[in-house]
Amino acid sequence: MSHIIETSIELLKRFPLCNSCLGRQFSRLYPLLSNSELGRIIKILILLEVIHEFKVSKKRGSFLSDMRMLIKNGGLQEALLLYKHYVKKSSIRPEKCILCKGFFGELDKEASRIVEALKEYDFNSFLVGCHVNPRIEQLEDEIKSKYGLRWGENIRFEVDRELASRLSQILNLPLDRKRPDIVAVIDLESREIEITVNSLFIKGRYRKLERGIAQTRTTWRGEPIDSIESMIASIVLNFTGGSDTRFHGAGREDIDARMLGPGRPFVLEILSPRRRNIDLKKLEREINRRYARRIEVLNLQFASKKDVQRIKLMGERAKKTYRALIELEKEISDEEIQMLQEKLSDVKILQRTPLRVLHRRGDKLRQKHLYSSSFRRIGDTLLEAVFVCDAGLYVKELVSGDNERTIPSVSSILGQNAICKELDVINIEYIRGV
Ligand SMILES: [Zn+2]
Incomplete structure (x- = not known):
């Protein structure tokens, strides 16, 4: 009946483990509690056992040694309070968790740092993840197999989940696993944050009123020549702060042919945009004003990656x-x-x-x-x-x-x-x- 308590005592004798990293070993037994709550409950139970044992046996030596384990490797404040009652001049300190290196104790701080790093970007959905050194996962696997721990989950799942719930709340935005606008990945050890901004897609139609304009960026004898893409991009990149563009047209016309009538559909992909909630009507007006009588864009709308495939089929x-x-x-x-x-x-x-x-x-x-x-x-x-x-x-x-x-x-x-x-x-x- 005391498998969990006994195994946890064995673990804490060997390794410093924070509440989350201890609780995670039993995570799937009761997923409704967070790993941190599970770990804390187990540690408190161990503390009660240790106190009970002492009351019955009066063995002060083993009592104090168990208490030191709970303080050093368990970081349990309640144990420290009681210990000080018995040992006045104690310099005993909790040690850093061997698995997360203290990360779970600083989740709120790290979530705020990520939010800060995301501040310079516009986004309507996000995904957060972590990078965990394979050494840590390997160590956790070894511990699991040595102590017969069958109910744990991967440390990455816990980090991702805990960060996602904090970020969701702070940003008031849903997590999007499929097509997030932005992805933040934090390294568990170095705490470095890496941000990947997914492309913004804008679709519309273009008319080419002048001959000699290419469709996509190109050069003629080593010199860049005007193209629908470069002309639109010069303004779109200003609006979005993106790093580059990719142009996808529904087919193409020859450079010396005009494209009249209702225009040709296209999707413009903007790489790494800083702003994505832009005013498309204003963008349209700006392009048409700057390139009046040369090109014209119509009916600009926000699009998705799927539209790129669709536009190619349309062309065919x-x-x-x-x-x-x-x-x-x-x-x-x-x-x-x-x-x-x-x-x-x-x-x-x-x-x-x-x-x-x-x-x-x-x-x-x-x-x-x-x-x-x-x-x-x-x-x-x-x-x-x-x-x-x-x-x-x-x-x-x-x-x-x-x-x-x-x-x-x-x-x-x-x-x-x-x-x-x-x-x-x-x-x-x-x-x-x-
Ligand atoms: Zn930990």
Whole structure:
């Protein structure tokens, strides 16, 4: 019946153990009490046993030795009070817990330090954890196996739980194990606090009103050139205090094509933001004011990591409408325009990877659907065309034929070289409910 008391006495004879580290060895027997409460109850019971033993046996020597154990290795104040009654000049002091090194005695202080460290960041959910030197876990495992302790829990679980409940209360925020905005990890021994700020995601649509702007950050002959990402990021990073951005677009247009109509959806990931509760309307206005007539962002909203995947799928499943300016070698008749329209509507286009992108993409044969085409003469050898096609169809090659790597093409149907001089995306329609 006295297994717990006897084992605890054996433990305390050998090792200094704080209330939590002793109680934790029996944690799963009654999880409704904290380990610290369990440990204290056990120590008080041992104290009562020791006093009872002394009253019955009158053996002062073993009584004082047991009391010293409770003070030194158990840190029990009640034992110290009584001991001083018997030994006036006592210099006996509690020793530091062999497992947590005194950490559990300073939980409130450490929780406050973590809150202080988190202060410079905006966050709406958090996670707290700890780093425990493997030596400590190994020592605890050895103790468990040597003394046949079967009801304990891992020290990390206790630290995490105790810190989480304190932080939750101080911050008045829930703990989020899945997608916390911020994670604080404290080292049990060094007490160093490491903070990881998870990315902030903002989604919206962009319109590119000027040619020559890349979508993501890129360089041309070693020099950075303007991109949708760099332009948006320059302002977003100011708003959020983030360290960097990653841009995820629902597909992309060529650098020399404009992106008009309702715009192209994108998700911007902001790394390590200090501020995340920002005014998106204000951000939108600021971007559109700074880059007026060059780019425009619309409908900015807070997003999540899931939206990144969603936006990629959207890009793959879209139906796009392009406006192309086509230059011909020689003039064509109205009948030929009519023929182009007929032959380039509701037709499968077979397309090998264009020569101009072969250096960065594998050579692949694609089959894309061209839903409709319409052509309008705007000069002797100039046509304006509107194509509605699957995402991923290379429109410049649909015009030129790309050395017969794209079949059919405007060139192949007319029997002369046609070149796409200008290209705009004027609409993107997303299908299958994404
Ligand atoms: Zn301890």
